[in-house]
Amino acid sequence: MCLFGLFILACKKDNPIKEEIEKFLGFQKPANFPEPIYNLANNPVTKEGFELGRALFYEPRLSRNNTITCGSCHIQSSAFTQHGHDVSHGIDDRLGTRNSPPIMNLAWSKAFMWGGGVFDLDLQPITPITTHEEMDENLENVLNKIRALPKYTAMFKGAFGTEEVTTARFMKALSQFMVMCVSSNSKYDKVMRKESGTTFTADEQAGYVLFKDKCASCHSEPLFTDGSFRNNGLGISTINDKGLYGATLIETDKYKFKVPSLRNLQYTAPYMHDGRFLSLAGVLEHYNSEVQATPNLDPVLNQNGKLGIGLNDDQKAKLTAFLNTLNDTEFINNKLLSEQ
């Protein structure tokens, strides 16, 4: 009787998962999001393509000595960042110079990397694969390693019709996985979509008003970044990372970095391009009192002769309450996005 009961229970537990897989819906734009920038028409997300992309994302053969996967520095439980590392920790314990950015809502991103230089999601993976401190491999070797595995040739056939492993197919599969990493189910989203009567608390609401007044010009809703590159007044680092300038050689791009999204801050510390701030309190204090007038400082941080954004303790507390509504537990626990 007991055994029978267990069996029923096991079946019940299995069925919803099965159903979920069967009704793979592909890429779905959240109701409160704008149209995506990524050209989905050129690479429609299919179940097979997505699953291939996911397998590749968690595939250590993408690195020189088969030790590092994309997921090594982009960990789902940390909203696809490398929590606890100021700069990314790659192959042979080498350290990069920048903090792993989240793989999140990339379908709405028009430029990639903290310092720019990459403008097409389909070309982005070449950077970590070939970077000395990350995977230190070359693409030709990666494709040859993948071609040698029947598991993958079968998956390429399922996704693209034949077993042929090409650069374009490899990149498109990875993009299919990455564009599916959509974070849109935070409390904020539910409030905005008026889902099941979700509302902000008084502090969250007060924080939202403050946010719109003091932060939204760069961290614009609903993605909480306008996708631009700006100098937010960080003191120049010891390695003198010049940000966007490194890619454009344009003097006015010096010290500009990509404006990061404020979504999932609870999981993505430390903060800034070099992970210099360990906590949100550190970030808010930077804007309150530590902004420096380095070249190309964003004008919004230098108003009426005053540097930064004045924030008292009460305002900081309310802003923090609001920012915490941007955490999306469904995203970091979504089994579909996990290593299988």
Next chain:
Amino acid sequence: MMNINGKRLKSALLFSFMLVIAACSKKEDPTPDFQEENLAPLSVEFDNIVGERTLTFDNTGSPYRNAAGEAFTVSRLQYFISNIKVTTAAGNTFTVKQDSSYFLIKGDDKATRFAKVKVPEGDYTNLTFTLGVDSLRSTMPIDKRTGVLDPAAGGGHDGGGMYWGWNSGYIFFKFEGNSNVVSDDANGDPTGKKQMKYHIGFFGGYSAPTLNNIKVINVDLRTAGIAKVRKDRQSNIHLFVDVMKVFNGKNSFKIAEHPNVMFDDFTAKIAANFLEMFRHDHTEN
């Protein structure tokens, strides 16, 4: 017997000689009407040289010497040629279809020295091509980046690869070698191998305009021989590509002062020298 044979031989020789004359006569070869669909083979040969000498890799026994007197050897030479266009004396122009107009010339692989295309039958007095990859192709979706433009081709950018991942774009011209004038510090080659590296790219930027090192080369074929393109033969425009001009062109520089040029404004100075690199030697019709 001997005599008769000798006479026969003489007349046979004379006859053959006349035939040869007739074949050589250009009067017998009228310029065909220019018709876009009437395609015939044309090749452009990129014959790499170094000043007054042929290109030999790693010839440490007899290194080359630039105008500044610096001795150097060459270990790698690769460049993209694209967007080939030809013009007739009458002013008819033909641009080779883009998808068939990208070539990677590799100094160590003689088979790559020809850019083989199809153009309408005609007599061409002018050749135009791009050194590098045009900005349109540099921003195209991954599906359009096949063959020599495949970012996976040739391995990584440290080796024979011609694609920069971190700053999406192609290396147009990759020229590497060794020179004893290269310092052992961070400004030179800290590995002590005395390597010099010139990786010239930069197509002008995706969204905001940045440095543009794409060079369009125009070659007048009238002095050294026009290209008579016909279906029954292979017309070949033979160019000399003098890599010494990298150092000795109008923006001449010393290896010791610029042993590594990849991603800074100085690339523009070197790219300007590219215009002097190509010289039409002759055309085989």
